[in-house]
Amino acid sequence: MDDSKSGNKALDYIIKDMVSTVSNSKDEIFQIGEDSRTEFEKLSKELETIKVNVATLIDDGDELERKVRLSRLRLSEVSKKFLQYSEDEIRKVYEQTHGLQMDLSMTREKEKQLRDRRHEIELRLRSIDETIEKAEGLAGKISVVLNYLTEDLKDVTETLKTAKEKQQFGLQIIEAQEEERRRLSREIHDGPAQALANVMLRSDLVERTFNARGIDEALEEMRNVRKLVRSALYDVRRIIYDLRPMALDDLGLVPTLKKYLATVEDYNQTTIEFVSMGSSRRIDSKYEVAIFRLIQEAVQNALKHAEARTIEVKFELKASSTTIVIKDDGKGFDPSVKKEKSFGLVGMRERVEMVNGDLDIHSVPGEGTIVTIKMPLNS
Template identity: 55%
Template sequence: MASGNSIQDILQKMMETVGDSKEKIFEIGEESRSEYSQLKADLTLVQNSVINIIEKTERMEVHSRFARNRLAEVSKHFANYTDEEVRSAYEQANDYQVQLAVLRQEEKQLRERRDNIERRLMKLKDTIDRAEALVSQINVVINYLTGDLKQVTEMVADAVEMQKFGLKIIEAQEEERKRLSREIHDGPAQMMANVMLRSELVERVYNEHGVQEALKEIQDLREMVKESLSEVRRIIYDLRPMALDDLGLVPTLAKYLRNIEERTGMNVSFKNLGKEIRLPSEMEIALFRFVQEAVQNAYKHASPSEVVVKMELKPTKAIAIIKDDGRGFDPEVKKEGSFGLMGMRERVNMLDGQLTIDSKPGRGTLLMVQIPISGKK
């Protein structure tokens, strides 16, 4: 009996220790979430400031260009202008240049501040994720100590599955890095190398063939730079479309699906059934990635003749539907090494959403995700 009491006391102390640790980790997570929310608000203000300063800079560049043209005109026909007009043209051009330099410096500082906040947000998000992971692990220990072995078994199975999923993510990240490396090497890097070679020819062409031939070389050079810039922007867009932050989910999806249709030749139609309202950033990126994953999976595995994407943003929830007429599959049959649906479910579960899968072999696939807004379903 004494032995039983001793074991019970030990278990009780273990439970108290584990419970205290859980509370402390939870407090760390909550503090990190609070700081994360404040930084998100700061980031929004800085992003708005960046947009405003870019608009000011663009207007100032126009004014500066006109002032320089005016100064060039005055300098060219110096005799036709008074000293006062010459001085005024010079001072105005110089003033605009100074203002433009100040604006560009301010824009640089704002961009640096924005980047710094984004880095801090990433670190905080990592802290929050680790705190949540630790709390989950502690819950496993608590359940084990209280004797709920069945639940522990299920959680261990899920943990093993999540471990496989995590390894798959790491593999996918490495593959993505290799793909990006190849794309950059074969695309922008190669183009920039060609630009360097062609730029060295300009002076030689000028000396040997004159201004006109040199101008042709410069025009060709400009086209190569434009192509390189376009390729870099495409790579950046694949990583994370900037338009998602600036324009919102619906316009970005429409543009992305048009690009997919042009690139793959697959017939893709997009219908927006609701209003083009803005959602929290994490919700917009989750919905975008969900549609992206679904459409790419259809293209890679289902060989459809048509994919239909529908989006409806309501005051209480966001709904996305992706339907294809491809070969379909049995959702109950789990394929070895297939983590696409698991990744979708995890992304939806993080936002307390609901994922519905309707598919049969030979009958196409319909995916529907519903994510609550403001905690309402």
Template identity: 45%
Template sequence: MINLDAKVLDKIVKNTIAAVEKSKSQIFDIYEAARAEAEKIRQDVERTKQETADIIFRVDELEKRERRSRLRLMEVSRNFRKYTEADIKAAYEDTSNVQLELAMARLQEQNLRRQRDDCELRLKALKSTVEKAESLVSQVGAVLGYLGSQMGTVMSQLETLQASQVFGAKIIKAQEEERRRVAREIHDGPAQSMANIVFRAEVCERLIETDIVRAKEELSDLREQVRVALRETRKIIFDLRPMTLDDLGLVPTLRRVLETVKERSLIFTELKILGQEKRLDAHVEIGLFRIIQEALNNVEKHSRAANAWVRIDFRASVVSAVVEDDGQGFDSAESVGKESFGLMGMRERINLLRGELSVKSEAGKGTRVFITVPLKQ
């Protein structure tokens, strides 16, 4: 049997997890940003194509009007006896107005054609980026799968050293430290979604020279996008590492999460505490919070529920929690072997805490998630 030092293994695993998580997060961010911007540019291409078709039709109609007005002007100009000076003046003004409108429409058509061509070139480049990023995500997934199998060997070795529980706590701590670092980076620097705002600003710059009214509308939309990006960035920071978890503990942090769910999704939420509320070990609070947070994310995204309840029971040797909703539910039997990444992550965390997790659901009757974590005596 290979004699491995627990501290060395801990350091190796911590560094490996930090490096892989960092790479996975960065690649996934690139993929998501490129895919999102490609979709927006595709919509811009479709919109610009439609606007180009509309202006081409308008130019054709104006050309017809311009020809008719010139013929009318020639007619009244040749027949002084039949038409008055007022008729000639009206025909001249009508021809001038139509010619001016036609010139502006032709200029707008040129601008729209140029915008359409630019958008199509950007879309082509972004599609290539998306394909490359998607390929990288798949490759990293394969690497993570390989590392996962290797981690199983490491965990077995640590179990022989009777240190798997401490090791699991250190893994969670390393993950949370990485989350805190990422949160600071997002907070101090621009979010990746700002790339789309920059592109919209470029569109506004072009529109200012050709269509000031449209430019004002685009700027109004741009301002709203900035507000949304700021709000989402703040939410990401909270999701990555809520400071209240360190300062106030599990229960106050969950109250804030439930209030956010209620405001964002209009789902009535309620938190009930049984037993004597108390602070737990840091890794237990973090693990419980992440598991409950993921369960609430599933309620918000998939359940179509009107109500959600969280119950936490503090006891001397164990803490338990139940997350329940009255949503559409699902067939638990049919879902065996088809668990989402979120639920898989919940099970991984509960295993590190040496706890138990079960999900009971039935179509049309909501879902309940049961969580139990033993405490040190």
């Protein structure tokens, strides 16, 4: 008994130490990402200034070259007819030509230096962008590990006493934490975060466009900015809805699915046919959430990856089981070929397995995809 308690304390100590180490690593990676973003913004502004200065120097250099050519012609004329000009006049022409040549040389040298700096900044920006992407990827992975350590491994020795507790432990991981948080982080980064960054950049262009090209093109740029804002607002609302659709608790599964699919259909200009068969009764909340998420993931996969124009969703609720079929006319894929970072299919399989269900995916390249899910409804 004492050995068991000692082992438990040692395990708790190891977990706490791991949590501390992972948490510190996450903070360091986050700081690297923030510092990189700050440097990226600073260099981007410098690059814009350099581009303007290079254009100005090119124009100045071209004008100086024209003046040098004229001055050289004047100097050649004076040299041929030096007896007709005084020594002072000859000296002035020579000094003027020499001065223009020096100005041209300095201007071209400044232009070269700015071009070199521009090339250096462009290379640096590409490197920083890769660093930011890697930092975000690592931060996401570390967040998954940290959540796993702090939430799901809390009092792990007590949680893993029985097979039933282990099953609930795995279900909690899939349904409540890692997959949802990772998906949410990815969607925020790819959706609203990118859109808002574009809004910031495009808004800076409005004033420059107005000054350079006039009010009509500036208004067109403002209309583009409004489109970006509208798209970002939709993504934020969709992500909030994805966290936990309130209608699922209030109205039930079928009405929530109808509302969700209608919204997706309107926004994506896609035809979605929904058919509900069998009983209309309410079922356990965990099954309603699981079914909603599975249909949601399958529909999003059909839109984003298969580029489907028509999607059919059939849901049948029986006394002790349910069957779900999602069919699309998209470009399909080869299920035997595993793709890197295919988080959607992995999450669906894990979610189905944790409720003792079966998932079958039939797809042929160019012929669409059929996803069939059969799930027992245990008490």
